[in-house]
Amino acid sequence: IKTVFSGMQPTSGVTLGNYLGAMRNFVKLQHQAKCFFCVVDLHALTVPKDPAELRKNTLDMARIYVAAGIDPNVATIFAQSHVSAHAEMGWLMEVSCYYGELQRMTQFKDKSAKNEVVTTGLFTYPALMAADILLYDTTHVPVGDDQKQHLELTRDIAIRLNNRFGRELVVVPEPYIPPREAGGRIMSLQDPTQKMSKSDPDESATIHMLDTPDVIRKKIKRAVTDSESEVRYDPEKKPGVSNLMVILSLCTGMSLDEIAGRYTGYGQFKKDVAEAVVTTLEPIQQRYRELCEPGVIEEILEKGAAEAEAVSTPVLRRVQDALGLLPRT
Ligand code: ATP
Ligand code: MG
Incomplete structure (x- = not known):
């Protein structure tokens, strides 16, 4: 692992899923590699946002990075819109990516079905994400499981560019995604077949990193489980219980087996x-x-x-030059 890049959208209410699936790894990786952690405010604009709120959420997202343990003297923390190379490289990636590839993205299908306003940016967002990553010659991208498909697209674009120019024009990045039982996909507390999501309008489905202790207790108490009473890891048959087990395991260091052996009902389990x-x-x-x-x-x-x-500027220049854009003299 040499260079790490990842980003989070400044939508209000960063979730426990964001933390356990991605941010925890940011904290770990900062001591193993050169790390860039971005607040991807341009991505946030793909769904219409109140301007004042977006500015506040951008500052808050950066605060949460630092509060979670990312040391700004060790890793680089920045806002995407502050570095114009992202928007410029974004265009170069859009023209290096096929319409059909973007059409296959399941996140676009989900989000466009849920949102009233479907912007062009929501559709082309994976190309901008490819730009974000490739601009740093990134070798590894720590993200949650839901970003697997977008990352695969980034790799496809990178490989295509390198094949076209017959050299390593850009670095092909590797995903760094925890398995499900290690937090790669934390599920909604109300519908444990869906991932926990910042943009979920159902407040009780999501634990936010800034929720008060009382709110957290209430939400977990009301979390959907099943009609049995057995604490057992079985994400297929017992998605609610399994999700809570993963959360408990990651927050305490206990293994899933230890947890399973410890409880005879859901009451004390949920309290813990x-x-x-x-x-x-x-x-x-x-x-x-x-x-x-x-x-x-x-x-x-x-x-x-x-x-x-x-x-990022030299990497942008390298790609601009390869694609045939005239340098300024
Ligand atoms: P939105 O619903 O607005 O897309 P989000 O919760 O998916 O919000 P993002 O900013 O898109 O948040 O993603 C930030 C990071 O958190 C990404 O690496 C993503 O893969 C990861 N992540 C998001 N949800 C989960 C989850 N439920 N479990 C594990 N990781 C997650
Ligand atoms: Mg997301």
Whole structure:
């Protein structure tokens, strides 16, 4: 692992799924590789957003990165729109990607069915995501399981460009996705056959990283399970219980087997899940509050943008040049 890039959309209410599926790995990887963690505000615009809210959520997303344990002196934290190479490379990726490829993206099918307004950007978003990743000569991309298909597309575009030019014009990145039992796909508390999602309008389906302990306890108490009473890992037959087991396991370090052997009913099990989540999130929430002091996160983003720009501009020029764009003299 040499270079890591990943991003999260500044939609309000970062979830426990975002944390367990992706952000936890960001924290781990920062000490193993050069890391770029982006707040992908351009992606957030694919679904219409209130401007003031988007600005606030962008700052908050960056605060949560730092609060979760990403050290801005070790990894680069920045806002996507601060580095114009992303938008420029995004276009170059759109013209390197086929309409049919984008049509096959299941996230577009899901999101376009759910949203009233379907923007062109929602459709072409995977090309911008490819740009984000390829701009840093990224070797590994830590994401949740739902991003597998988009990452596969990034790889296809990269391989196609390299074949066309007969050299390693761009680095073909590898996915870094935890298996399901290690958090790759945390499920909704209300419909455990669906992934937990920031944009889920059902509040009780999602644990947000900034939820208060009481809210967390209430949501887990009401989480959908099944009519049995056996705590057993079986994502097919017992999706609700299995999901809570994964959450408990990741928040405490206990294995799924240990957890299964420990409970005879759901009451105490759910209580323990709730306490484990509260204990995991409390220190992050404390640090988040400290980072709300004016100017602190702004400075981190400023430094991050300069670092990101320095690395991505030469890569953008390399691709522009290969595709035949005339350099300015
Ligand atoms: P939205 O519904 O708005 O797309 P999201 O919850 O999917 O929100 P993103 O910003 O799109 O959030 O994704 C951020 C990261 O979190 C990605 O790496 C994604 O794969 C990961 N992720 C999202 N949901 C889950 C989940 N339920 N379990 C594990 N990882 C997840
Ligand atoms: Mg998503």
